[in-house]
Amino acid sequence: MSQIFHRSANTIARVSIFGAVFFIAGLLLVFGEVSRSPWMTEAHVAREQPIQFSHERHVAGNGIDCRYCHTSVEESSFAGIPPTKTCMNCHSQIFANSPYLEPVRDSFRTGRSIQWTRVHDLPDFVYFNHSIHVHKGIGCTTCHGQVDRMPLMWQESSLQMEWCIDCHRNPERYVRPRDAVFRVDYVPPANQVEIGTQLVADYQIQKLTSCSTCHR
């Protein structure tokens, strides 16, 4: 009776057993990486908008405070996108003839809302409240990144639940004084944890991680 398997089968068998371990481990690694990658979360991807609105120009260039446009951020769960009227406060005079601003003028004339593309879009089973975070000393840039350097808006963070939970478990790493919440140039100090721990106590920040905090 002849040999069933050629000698090369030895190598194939060894490689396949040895390789299977790496293959499975690699697969798990790739799965973990992909599910956190910007490809899945769309973080760091600048979105097209109906109007090329630049936060960089308006915040860094003109020095407008965040609350000038996002008016309800301190009172409401929803920070709000400014209505056309807010734009027209200035742009009825400034760049009044710019072709880039035609959609704004059109919206003002017709009363049809500008169809902005939402960049930070949480699923509807998540209840997020802006005002509580602002009041407890969480600055805009902590979650939204350096908005003053974004010509077009993009999502800075993954917005995945582990990202939320990380801060809710360790708020002292991210909290800042209330009067610095809207400062886009705020840099966390070297002794952040020390100051943060004090602020957590001062602001009576509860480390809320129960389901009903967000999933109401």
Added chain:
Amino acid sequence: MDEEVIAPGHTFSTVTDKISAIVLTRKTSLGWYAGFGFSFLLTLMLFASVSYLFVKGIGIWGNNIPVGWAFEITNFVWWIGIGHAGTLISAILLLLKQTWRTSINRFAEAMTLFAVACAGLFPAIHTGRPWLDYWLLPYPNTMGVWPQFRSPIMWDVFAVSTYATVSALFWYIGLIPDLATLRDRSQSKTGSVLYGMLAMGWRGSAHHWHRYETAYLLLAGIATPLVVSVHTVVSLDFSIAILPGWHATIFPPYFVAGAIYSGFAMVLTLAIPIRAVYGLEDFITMRHLQNMAKVMLVTGLIVVYGYMIEAFMAWYSADKFEVFVPYNRMTGPYAPFYWLLLFCNAVVPQTLWFKRIRNSTIALFIIAIIVNIGMWLERFIIVVTSLHRDFMPSAWGRYAPTFWDWSTYVGTIGLFVALLFLFVRFLPMISIFEMRTILPEAKVDEDLRVI
């Protein structure tokens, strides 16, 4: 004793010839095609039912608000229970050095695997959002959330997946020397390559055998506590709840006994026809059938003890909800099923006390089928009668299965039988090498050894 385990006159080669011929040389019979074809059709019905379930949602089943669990869990526990006899035969009887297990362990293990495959389907599909079942696995996810380790449903995931893995390993390790035999006897190139790959270069050296036996015994030692704990975990799904009729501390041992009871019934249901069709009376002798009948009788009595204790403790508790449970079972809307259950599980098997009954394959076959039905009813009664009437009369309801409940259940029977047909056709259904060890010529004569 060993003479009865295998008919006299067999040698190493006749045993090997006879068992390997079923796989290698014998012509595939028309009956096989018919049986496999029919069971495959039922499997297709299962696929159709599950597809429709995924499309429409679990509302196609008869489950409702008081009875949130019904057929799916009944079938799950029933299938898991059936699987347990396979492990009992292969592991526990090995530890107890029972040589009569030899000729039935292979297909009992196969039965375990296929029953677990059918069982594992139900927890997966009975969830409302089956595509999120992987959330039951503890893996580092982007939600920062882990499963709840205090839920026995969670333990089910671990129990059943471990059980399936260990059973598969145990079965496969047991197959390796036989796969080598098939490799060497196969007349086709494809056959020898396929069996050769599966045999993983088994040469049967003393080293091989020494390690093989150690590994096999270790696995048997692992599988034994596993089989007890798996069905215990399954029973905890119920007994951890506060429901009268579920919250009973007797459930773990009583469920395990029931599992072995129904499992042995299924082994008999399968062994009797297989033995007749493939002419294996030499290997699966009346002694095997009688022993299995005895195990069935013993575990059946434990189960009957369970029924009595359940009813007694309900009365003894003096808790009006507990007292109501047996009352409802005996006189409520599901009373006919309860009495049928007692008839199937407690009355009929008592005939097994008589040797004349144990000696008749037909009687054993019929009793085994009755026990299978009875054990299905037992799970149905435990699940549904406890749920449909509990603490609040305003939350009392009824349960009636729909067509899709039935088609899924019958479909899993089809899947089980189809897998068994494939197994019987492509793998040795009796362990060839273990059969060879129980032959008289494998015994070392103590007197001769002195020379």
